[in-house]
Amino acid sequence: xxxxxxxxxxxxxxxxxxxxxxxxxxxxxxxxxxxxxxxxxxxxxxxxxxxxxxxxxxxxxxxxxxxxxxxxxxxxxxxxxxxxxxxxxxxxxxxxxxxxxxxxxxxxxxxxx
Amino acid sequence: xxxxxxxxxxxxxxxxxxxxxxxxxxxxxxxxxxxxxxxxxxxxxxxxxxxxxxxxxxxxxxxxxxxxxxxxxxxxxxxxxxxxxxxxxxxxxxxxxxxxxxxxxxxxxxxx
Numbered sequence: 001x002x003x004x005x006x007x008x009x010x011x012x013x014x015x016x017x018x019x020x021x022x023x024x025x026x027x028x029x030x031x032x033x034x035x036x037x038x039x040x041x042x043x044x045x046x047x048x049x050x051x052x053x054x055x056x057x058x059x060x061x062x063x064x065x066x067x068x069x070x071x072x073x074x075x076x077x078x079x080x081x082x083x084x085x086x087x088x089x090x091x092x093x094x095x096x097x098x099x100x101x102x103x104x105x106x107x108x109x110x111x112x113x
Numbered sequence: 114x115x116x117x118x119x120x121x122x123x124x125x126x127x128x129x130x131x132x133x134x135x136x137x138x139x140x141x142x143x144x145x146x147x148x149x150x151x152x153x154x155x156x157x158x159x160x161x162x163x164x165x166x167x168x169x170x171x172x173x174x175x176x177x178x179x180x181x182x183x184x185x186x187x188x189x190x191x192x193x194x195x196x197x198x199x200x201x202x203x204x205x206x207x208x209x210x211x212x213x214x215x216x217x218x219x220x221x222x223x224x225x
Contacts, residue, residue, distance in 0.1 A: 008153075018123050031211070032211060034214075038214075042218060044156070044216060046213035046215070049211075049213060070130075089156070093211070097211060098211075099146070099163075100146075100171060101158065102158075102216070103156040105153060105154065
């Protein structure tokens with residue numbers, strides 16, 4: 001099966017702290033992983049893509065890691081702000097690549113003042 | 114660019130009725146997808162297209178039909194709506210394989 005798991009419990013953190021979200025996958029290791037942000041009532045918005053040969057990718061306050069040994073990707077938001085509050089989704093393609101993504105259920109992040 | 118647009122935003126159907134959810138993109142993307150999103154289930158792929166005239170099934174295709182006559186449009190048809198099809202539907206497009214997907218604003222469908 002193409003299982004991809006994210007922590008379903010909401011993550012509450014204080015403003016200014018680093019938020020770390022986890023994406024675990026089973027069976028095969030994907031060619032890449034994608035991370036999206038989704039706000040209530042809106043469609044997901046792409047944030048970062050990390051390929052299997054990349055250990056780490058950064059974009060402004062965002063950092064994604066990809067550990068094929070642990071079958072895990074970590075998504076970090078440094079210096080978090082209340083505006084970062086949203087649900088974050090990870091997604092992987094089928095074996096061999098392609099665009100037919102399988103999404104995790106997402107983790108809701110709440111950044112409190 | 115408008116990006117990915119979807120109509121309608123909301124729709125209520127009675128069991129057995131048919132309807133078409135519209136999706137259009139103005140970015141000249143070859144790849145387009147339809148997903149449904151249900152609480153606790155995440156986004157699940159319904160149908161997929163890699164270009165005009167080419168479609169493929171996703172994880173949950175039953176009860177839905179698609180066609181792709183142009184690069185811009187990718188409508189999703191419900192031939193006989195069922196309460197199990199109550200969901201939020203998202204259309205997405207991407208430039209090529211392995212690239213980011215651009216999502217529309219979604220259609221919230223309720224089947225009574």
